[in-house]
Amino acid sequence: MVFLRRRRKRKQIEFQPGQTQTEENVLYIDEFDDDLMVKEAVKPGVKLDSINFRSQLPFLKSIFMVDPDNPGRILFQLMEGRRIITPGWIGVILSGRNVGDSNTLSHMDSAGISLDSKITAVMEDGRLYFKSFRNASRIFNLSGYLEDASIDGTIEFLKSSSLCMEETPEKMADLFTKSQMRKVPKIQAYGYLKKYTPAELQRRAALVKPKISLEVKDNKLVVPIDKDARVALLDFLSNTILSSHLDDGTDYKSESHYPIKKNIKSKAPC
Template identity: 25%
Template sequence: MVNLFALCRTATGLQVKRVALAQPVQAKVGTIFHTQANSFLNGIAEEVDFSGDWKPDDDELLVIDAPAEAAVIVATITANPISLPEIDAQNFMAEGIRGLFVIEPVGQEHRILIQAFSAQQLLSRRTTLFLSGNSFKELTEPGFTLDNNIVAIMEGGKLKFKSFQRTRTVFDLQQLYKEATDQEVDAFCQHASLEVADTAAFKVAADQGIRKLVHAITKANVLNTHQVVVIAEKAASLGINVAVKDGKLLVPSDRKSIKTLFRFLDDGIYQAALSSSRYVTNSKRRIV
């Protein structure tokens, strides 16, 4: 017997609820998830620790320690499914469902196959017609569709996924991909190696992308590791004009130029060895 569970986002975190299935549907749901898992893992040759700035190739999976809030999923493995609250089918839209999952035994262990879930899968949000005899009738009862793919597999205390953006719709992964706060931006602008003409204007220009770069540069301790003159020389070697005044890097005022400078500081601009072409990358993985 296969049980289908829903991950519901509440004010206090994730809660697991059971989705009651008619007996003929249970085996079919299990087969769907199992087939999707096989497709998810097909051709995977390597598992890569996710560092926040790497997009996997087709033969790679990203791996992180299972987030703390995933403990409610692990607890489901040993729980009696009947003891869990059921989804309120008549009030489906208010349940805050973020994901669906099944538990699949693998030898003496278990793996959890997880689909993302969005409001677009609720059939009650739209007019749905189904064939009855030779004519179509309107679906009047609440309903939903399963996704075509799983988004992640959890096993052995690890969460494995391919798309960070899709996986974060299910789990709170903010701690893995941070952007600088206003306080961190203020401290950054006051760094001895930088000259920011107008901190208030800089904060207005600092969109999410710039704030993520500020956080990454600060975390990597770039400005404390490399002298300003060395930074300017290295930038010039890539054709990037970095202005220096009184021993400080002049931070441009326009958003495009700011991003160019900060991407360079974050090792996000490189020159190809053969073609000498310059590229911007937001996906980096260190070669050991």
């Protein structure tokens, strides 16, 4: 069964916490751990138990198949509720050579699924490709690549030897909103707290337009009680504040970005 349409080849970008969604490109995770053992399931001769469509279909998370044009490529499509056809479903049935030859409402006594030409993820040569981290994570366990916001993770982050605060890490974590907690995995993934000293981070923050004033005490960055100051610190450490090459007076905040590879040559003007 082939439900894919050939499309132009898109640029492939290695996934990082700052880039969880892309429209024009494709993200990938290298050396992806196939804990679902999908590669084993698609091997010739392997037999799997069939599902009970009437009772188990509503719990179906996704379907997968081998690309008929490339046996080493496995295609995945997320099974959302709108794709599940359960007994008793009423819909429009189109048949005939021309769309519109028959468009009457029909009562379905059997179960089924609806497929389209869009795929959610592709697994090939040890890599997992996708455009939406959120959709891919609904099929695979990607928590190890971008942990969700949690109070425990925030507390552990606040216990870093590079940070200090007036309150205990436990009490300080209670002040964090969910959006602030989501910065923590990004900060840990980028590792700038380990790469730079608190004094160097303070110096670099002062170059932001407008300036971000970080407080350093006993050679540690102070996590502020003040909400606005704390947000500024988290934005800076999670590398979401970017300079513009066109606006010299202001820097900008971007929740989704990825590094530009070196030695990229500009194309000739049209």
